[in-house]
Each structure stands twice: as structure tokens, then as C-alpha cells.
Amino acid sequence: MEQRQLGRTGLRVSHLGLGTMTWSRDTDEHEAAEQLRDFVDAGGTLLDTAASYADGAAEELIGSLLGSTVSRDDVVLCTKGGVRRTDAGGVVDASRGALLTSLDASLARLRTDHVDLWLVQTPDPRTPLDETLSALRLAVTSGRARYVGLANHPGWQTARAATLLAGDVGLAAVEVEYSLLQRGVEREVLPAAAELGVGVLAWSPLGRGVLTGKYRRTIPADSRAASPHLAGFVEPYLGAGSLAVVEAVATAADGLGCAPLDVALAWLRVRTQIASAIVGARTPVQLRGSLAARDLLLPPEIVLALDEVSAPELGYPERR
Structure with missing residues (x-):
């Protein structure tokens, strides 16, 4: 599998x-x-x-597998903090104290003394960005994280964070949702990251599963859209607004003799600014489908057609 450099850092990650x-x-x-x-x-x-x-249980499971199933040295381990659990549910908290407490708890669950990449999961409007960045700086200088970054932050915050951390620990990455069904990051986040040398990780490259084509006719009983806790995650892409893109992907897949999943991942892979597309498979069979798609090259005319049908709306000030 291709290994790509994460921004201007020395860290390399697999393209999936x-x-x-x-x-x-x-x-x-x-x-x-x-x-x-x-x-x-x-x-x-x-x-x-x-x-x-899973309220930390996913990290606990990973911690139990590192060393027994694969070596810790075989993986670039990335985790995120900034969402604190309370009796009322999750609360966004990117204050210095909350972030560092979260990181220490993550390290304990993961059974390691450091993570390779640590990200702030979502913006916190109540905490000054400077304070959030101080936690990232301390995570690196204390050895608990090798690299740091942001997730789901807008372009202006990405640019400000990269500027404030420049010449110090640096902003290694921003992790954002990016697929044929969600190209909003092309307006400001991607240009900011390119200008400032920040690596980009794309989550949900399959449009929360919708680009696999599984929802074209109905909602399968064993799918995320039928799950009580994930139905709301998938629902935004099940409407009429996504239909033209999903059908275009399916048409391209039919013409190339492959699966829609292959086309969706291949479209993202040619965007060299994306260091890695993060696929979340529920079962091993689903993951193998994504792994098998890694070598597909789309003809330029298909890339252009997909670009056109999925193009995000641009207006002032991005386009006048």
C-alpha cells in the first residue's frame, strides 16, 4: 500500500x-x-x-490488540480528544485541563506511553484557541504525542493554529470529512492546509457508506442506517440531493466492471493532497472490499464527470 507524507512532517501514513x-x-x-x-x-x-x-471502549479494544495481534510498531496510532462524557451525554471541551486529562486516559486505555498523532476532535467555542493549542504543545514536549493536529475545524482555525504552532511543535494534520458527497472542505480548509503545509486526513470517504450503493433501493436491516445509534449519522446523505452522485458512481462502476466503493475511493486517491482516506468497516468482509480497491485508476473522463456531478456550491467570497 502506498505510504504518503503527512504535510511537511517526516511522518508517513498509508493512503488508506x-x-x-x-x-x-x-x-x-x-x-x-x-x-x-x-x-x-x-x-x-x-x-x-x-x-x-464507544465511550473509550474502542481505545481499550485497540490496546488489547496491540502486541497480541499486531506489533505497536506496525501502526501509526492516531486518537482524538476534546469530547468529554457526562451523565447528560458528550460535551465539547477543548480546555487545556480537559484535553490533557483525556490524553492520559487514552494512553492508559491504549496501553502505550505515546500516540503518533493526537487531534482535537471538534472546535470548542467556549475555549480560546490559544489555550487549546497550549495543550497540543505540551503533549508533544512531554513525549505523550509525536505529532498533533485538529479535526473538523474550519479553514480559519486551521490556518491560525498552523501559524501559532509554526517554528515550535507544528500543526501536522487536519482530519475532515471528505467524499464525493461532502466536498465542503474544498472551499477553505484544503487551500489553507496546502498553503501552510498541513497534512489532510479524510474521514468517511464512502459518504458514510452511502457511496457503496447499498441504499439505492432500500435500507438493509444490518446496515448503519438501520442501527439505532448510527441511523442519524447516515440519514443526511439518504435524501434526493445525494441521488445524482450515487447514481453517477454506480454508472461508472458498471462501466469499469467494479464496485461503486472502488470508484469512490479511487476518486479520492488521485487527490494527492489527501495523505490518507480513513475507512471504517463494521466487518472484516467490508474492510477487504476497501483494501481490494486500492489499485484502481479512474480514466480522466470519469474523474471529470464525477467532479462535475458532485461539485460543491461556491459563492462569495470564494468565487465572485
């Missing part, structure tokens, strides 16, 4: 990453172990998780 949002909830320990083995055997390195996934 393994997401773990369903681990310990919809994906049990045996399925997770099989996924991890298959992923590493295919040359994958980037293993992505978060303190909030």
Missing part, C-alpha cells in the same frame, strides 16, 4: 487508514482483530480512533 468508530459496539473483539491483521498485512499503517468512540 483504518477507522474504529464501530469497535466495541458493532464490531466485536474477534472481528476487530481480523480487521487489524488484514489491514497491516495489506501494508496499512494508520489506525484512527478517538476517546469518544
